[in-house]
Amino acid sequence: MKLLDIRNLNIELLTNDDRIRAVESANFSMKEGEVSALIGESGSGKSLIAKALVGVLNNRWEVTADRLHFMGEDLNRKSDKERRKIISRDVSMIYQEPRRCLDPTANIFSQLEESLPDREFSGWFGSRKSQRVKLCSNLLHKVGVKDHRAIFESYPHMLSEGVCQKIMIAMAIAKEPKLLIADEPTTALESTTSLQVIKLLKSLNQLKDMAVIFITHNLNTITSWADTINVMYCGQLIESGKTQKILSAPMHPYTKALFDSEPDFKSGDIDKKERLYTLKGTIPTLQHLPAGCRLGPRCPNAQKACVKMPEQRKVRGQQFRCHYPLQELTK
Template identity: 80%
Template sequence: MRLLDIRNLNIELLTSDSSIKAVESANFSMKMAEVSGLIGESGSGKSLVAKALVGMLNNRWEVTADRLHFMGQDLNRMSESKRRKVISDNISMIYQEPRRCLDPTSNIFSQLEESLPDYEFSGWFGAKKELRIKKCIRLLHKVGIKEHEKVFNSYPHMLSEGICQKIMIAMAIAKEPKLLIADEPTTSLEGDTSLKVIKLLKSLNQLKEMGVIFITHNLFSITSWADSINVMYCGQLIESGLTKNIINAPKHPYTKALFDSEPDFKSRDINNKQKLYALKGTIPTLQHLPIGCRLGPRCPNAQRACVKIPEQQKIKGQFFRCHYPLQQKPLQNNWKKA
């Protein structure tokens, strides 16, 4: 049984005049206890996919999918209350801006205690309260917060962005969910703490068999432990497959450009003040998308066929959308089918 199976996911922003398609025909799947990386430039739709999965988008957004299965259950066919119950019990998310996600009117202990599952505690009221306090302390220690008493009595505006991020991580892992969605979880953290957080997520994945969707710009932080990688560009999932295959033999030019833009500090050929590789141009706005392949105006390999929308192709378990995949012969007549 797959942990997650999404087919033809579309997310549209409804405006007074028309609708803007922010995510188009995305297919995404995960096995139980799998770590899946979701990478791409800012504005590519990574966070929208995560928020759509946990039901965090408001009425301005329209989310549709041919299939939206979680642990064999079809979330699309559930009532709103049942869907919230399934998501609340099994899925947690770490958000990019933790201070905005925490309640400014409640102290940290109240918010952390609220995230604890009730079934873990039994006995009379005083004993349960003591157990819950101990559990909250252990959670804060896990994420690297030692001065728990000071943090317990504080409000979000009194703490740094880094501390708030650690608190969000503690709240997310409190229920030991089957799926943890980590949206740039180490952005606000210092280098040493960032490594500790990644090690913590690794241990939870291995010991608790917790699946992880890791959304990040830091490719090195995810390629070292992710089982699979999914690359998004301009609202489309353009390539996905096993991590080793994506790294060693990317099929889409954009995927290769992402990895080429990262400095290789192990290489002896790197020089001081050497310019990093950067793909020419900028990501287009959703209101003015290019005709055909989304990467066409920026792609170094663009040809005449690229004015047609490329279909999803599969080579040895690796999915991609490109008329002329790297290290392969051009797909003959593929543009005629689009």
């Protein structure tokens, strides 16, 4: 059984004058215990998909989907209350801006304590309190916070962005969810702590069979342990498939451009003043999308047929939207 199965997901921003479609016809699925990477430029719609799944978008956004299944449950047929119960029990999310997500009026211990599931505690009231303190301190130690006593009594505005991010990660993993959505979880962290967090998520994935959707710009962070990769551009999922297949033989020109733009320091052949590869042009705004293929004006392989929107195709397990996939062009 699939853990998550989304078909034809559309997310629109409702304005006074028009509807702006930020995500269009996205298909996304994953199995239990799978690690799936969601990559692409800023503004491509990665975080919107995550927020739509957990239901935190406000009334300015309209979310529709032909299918929205989680653990066999059809979320489209659930009431708001039933959907929130399922999501709060089995899904956690690490947000990009942790300080804005933490309660400024409550200290860190009370917020950590609130994130703990009730099933973890037993015995009389006094013993439960000591159990909560121990679990909260263990969570902070896991994410690299050593002085938990000082953090417990602190408020979000008293802490750095990096420490707030660690606290958000601790709160997200507290209930050992079936699915963890990590939206740029290591951006505000120093390199050593970033590695520690990645190792922690890896161990939770392997030992607890916790599925992970990892949203990131840093391809080197995720490609070594993601099972699948999903590439977004201008609100569309333009390529999806097994990690090794996409790394070795990408079908879409944009996917190849993303990987080519990452310097390969292991090869040792990079000149200090050598320019990194980039696509010409800039990503268009959602209000002024090009006709046909979204990448058309920037694509090095664009041809006459690209003025029409490419349909989603599937070749050897890889799904992509392109009239002239790279592996056919090189044959």
